[in-house]
Amino acid sequence: MKINRGERRRALIVFGFFLVWVLLTVGALVKTQVFNYSKYLSKIKNQSSRIFSLHPKRGTIYDANGDILAISISSKSAFLTNKNKNQSMKIYKSVIGKIYLNTREKLKIRKRIYAGKNFIWIKRKLTENDYNALSSIKRKGDISKLEFIDEYKRIYPQKKIASHVLGGVGVDEQGLSGIEFSLGSVIKGKGGKVDVQLDARNQIFKLEYLEKKIPGKNLYLTLDSTIQYFVEKRLEETIKKYKAKGGAVIVMDSKKGSILAMASFPNYDPARIKYISPGILKNNAISFLYYPGSTFKVILATSAIENKACGTGQIFNCYNGVYQINDLKIYDVHSYDKLSFKDVIIYSSNIGAAKIGEKLGEKKYYRDIKKFGFGKTMNLRLPAKERGILNPVEKWSNSSVAYLAHGYEIFVTPLQMIRAFNVIASGGFLVEPRILESINGVRFKNMGKKRIISRSTAKKIANIMSDVVKVGTGKKAAVEDIRIAGKTGTAKKYRKGKFRKLYVSSFGGFFPAEDPEITMFVVINEPVGAYYGGDVAAPLFREISKRLIINLNISSKEEKLRAVRL
Amino acid sequence: MRKKKAPIKLIAVVALVSFLLLFTYSSLNLKNIDYGYEEQKLLEKERILKEEIDILNARRSRLLDLERVEKIAQKKLGYVYPEKKQIIKVIGD
Numbered sequence: 312m313k314i315n316r317g318e319r320r321r322a323l324i325v326f327g328f329f330l331v332w333v334l335l336t337v338g339a340l341v342k343t344q345v346f347n348y349s350k351y352l353s354k355i356k357n358q359s360s361r362i363f364s365l366h367p368k369r370g371t372i373y374d375a376n377g378d379i380l381a382i383s384i385s386s387k388s389a390f391l392t393n394k395n396k397n398q399s400m401k402i403y404k405s406v407i408g409k410i411y412l413n414t415r416e417k418l419k420i421r422k423r424i425y426a427g428k429n430f431i432w433i434k435r436k437l438t439e440n441d442y443n444a445l446s447s448i449k450r451k452g453d454i455s456k457l458e459f460i461d462e463y464k465r466i467y468p469q470k471k472i473a474s475h476v477l478g479g480v481g482v483d484e485q486g487l488s489g490i491e492f493s494l495g496s497v498i499k500g501k502g503g504k505v506d507v508q509l510d511a512r513n514q515i516f517k518l519e520y521l522e523k524k525i526p527g528k529n530l531y532l533t534l535d536s537t538i539q540y541f542v543e544k545r546l547e548e549t550i551k552k553y554k555a556k557g558g559a560v561i562v563m564d565s566k567k568g569s570i571l572a573m574a575s576f577p578n579y580d581p582a583r584i585k586y587i588s589p590g591i592l593k594n595n596a597i598s599f600l601y602y603p604g605s606t607f608k609v610i611l612a613t614s615a616i617e618n619k620a621c622g623t624g625q626i627f628n629c630y631n632g633v634y635q636i637n638d639l640k641i642y643d644v645h646s647y648d649k650l651s652f653k654d655v656i657i658y659s660s661n662i663g664a665a666k667i668g669e670k671l672g673e674k675k676y677y678r679d680i681k682k683f684g685f686g687k688t689m690n691l692r693l694p695a696k697e698r699g700i701l702n703p704v705e706k707w708s709n710s711s712v713a714y715l716a717h718g719y720e721i722f723v724t725p726l727q728m729i730r731a732f733n734v735i736a737s738g739g740f741l742v743e744p745r746i747l748e749s750i751n752g753v754r755f756k757n758m759g760k761k762r763i764i765s766r767s768t769a770k771k772i773a774n775i776m777s778d779v780v781k782v783g784t785g786k787k788a789a790v791e792d793i794r795i796a797g798k799t800g801t802a803k804k805y806r807k808g809k810f811r812k813l814y815v816s817s818f819g820g821f822f823p824a825e826d827p828e829i830t831m832f833v834v835i836n837e838p839v840g841a842y843y844g845g846d847v848a849a850p851l852f853r854e855i856s857k858r859l860i861i862n863l864n865i866s867s868k869e870e871k872l873r874a875v876r877l
Numbered sequence: 878m879r880k881k882k883a884p885i886k887l888i889a890v891v892a893l894v895s896f897l898l899l900f901t902y903s904s905l906n907l908k909n910i911d912y913g914y915e916e917q918k919l920l921e922k923e924r925i926l927k928e929e930i931d932i933l934n935a936r937r938s939r940l941l942d943l944e945r946v947e948k949i950a951q952k953k954l955g956y957v958y959p960e961k962k963q964i965i966k967v968i969g970d
Contacts, residue, residue, distance in 0.1 A: 333896060383931070385928045385931070468936075469943065517913050792961065861959065
């Protein structure tokens with residue numbers, strides 16, 4: 312086909328226009344993309360880029376079996392961003408009909424609206440129903456100033472279980488008590504910042520992390536929530552039965568020092584921690600200071616045997632129930648004329664204990680009390696641990712040894728007592744109790760154990776403690792088939808310059824006595840009616856032991872021989 | 878006449894190549910943006926799934942709350958705790 316001149320000219324013109332258009336387009340693009348790149352980039356960033364803070368997810372707390380004790384889940388919080396009081400009031404009125412707000416919350420919102428605040432929380436950590444109700448009114452009405460933000464909400468699925476160990480968090484997920492507080496820095500994580508780039512339809516097309524958020528680490532505790540549950544239940548029953556003020560029970564693995572249960576009563580729901588009074592938040596297992604009473608005779612007897620101050624068969628005059636040392640008059644519950652060293656512990660004679668103390672001498676006794684760790688803070692990862700009160704030996708009076716021999720003039724915590732009793736159970740080692748098994752799966756090294764008394768002393772004392780349960784004051788702690796070793800304690804409280812008829816009943820022990828697997832300590836504060844450790848604390852020890860024996864499959868040597876073999 | 882034809886052809890080729898380059902660049906950019914959207918959608922899906930896992934875990938733990946389990950076992954199903962005598966220990970080798 313032949314193209315004539317006119318046609319070629321027209322084609323050239325069209326082509327020319329096209330070329331000019333292409334060149335102009337290319338030129339414009341080069342100008343925009345190359346020469347004005349930074350100008351347009353900053354413009355578009357201003358229009359489409361938003362910087363958001365990222366909240367870290369708090370770590371989960373698990374028990375020894377991997378069951379969840381505390382977890383953070385995502386939830387929405389609603390807020391208003393409007394300075395116009397009338398508009399804000401209109402939104403507030405449409406909102407209050409849909410979700411529950413208490414009078415205090417309503418008042419707080421109204422106050423902020425009247426003050427003309429630009430940011431007003433409507434409700435934080437909404438339930439699913441609340442969120443659905445608010446988002447539907449936001450969709451239906453023109454309530455563009457009502458906004459939602461993602462936050463985390465702490466959940467304690469097992470409610471009151473291990474409440475004192477876990478503690479709880481505030482509205483901003485800050486630890487307030489327990490392990491949530493003491494390990495706050497580990498479990499909290501670190502917030503981040505993200506630059507979100509949106510298109511014209513407000514759809515995200517790019518995320519640029521300015522600071523990466525670091526989620527909190529997960530904690531694995533040594534607690535077994537099944538054991539914890541029934542320990543708490545039995546403790547509550549005992550406290551209610553004796554109308555006591557409170558109490559604590561600690562269950563520990565005798566060999567490893569792992570705490571399997573730590574119960575304190577009164578307890579609470581960690582999800583409602585902000586409404587709980589400080590008195591209830593107190594963990595009696597680690598913060599309750601009391602005179603240990605006769606349970607402390609175990610420390611005395613150990614020290615006396617270890618220092619060879621007396622033999623287990625040595626006879627002591629018990630003065631038929633009343634004995635005066637300097638300004639101190641000591642009484643026994645039952646009067647005895649003479650008792651052997653062993654029987655002083657088995658029948659819990661205060662006079663006999665004072666005589667043993669005299670023979671032992673204050674310096675040796677003080678040194679050994681310190682060796683058992685009394686008067687020192689413990690290395691357990693829980694806040695508000697008390698170190699107890701032990702006067703230095705230089706400040707002791709002439710009667711101090713006699714007082715300390717039967718558990719007065721010293722303040723201890725149940726945790727310190729269980730550690731001391733475990734020295735006998737472990738064959739002479741001071742094993743540090745631990746409650747944290749691992750962080751993010753990384754196991755902790757054991758705190759180690761330190762021999763503080765000889766194996767033979769520990770064995771002798773264990774045998775005496777075993778007789779306490781068999782024939783002595785601790786008979787009510789006895790369990791069929793398994794030999795229990797323990798010691799009772801009943802201490803009067805000292806208030807306003809004198810000893811009152813208010814008591815702390817306790818019982819500590821371990822089993823099976825021949826090869827202990829479990830060490831346990833029970834303390835009941837101010838029981839009414841019965842108050843002897845052997846009547847109040849020992850039966851609780853027995854009830855918990857019975858269940859532990861089944862749950863942990865604990866057998867005596869004889870039982871192991873009787874077991875059916877496949 | 879021959880001398881005039883050469884620049885027109887050259888210009889046409891240059892224009893065509895430029896257009897193709899521009900077209901390729903733009904479509905690559907658009908593809909990139911599409912991938913951005915897709916990535917965000919997947920990340921959002923992942924976030925939602927992770928949240929769902931947490932919620933389900935919490936719900937599971939709530940359902941396994943020992944007080945609740947004990948109540949159902951004892952009151953609805955009539956279960957009782959075994960006495961020590963009712964337990965036969967079996968040791969497997």
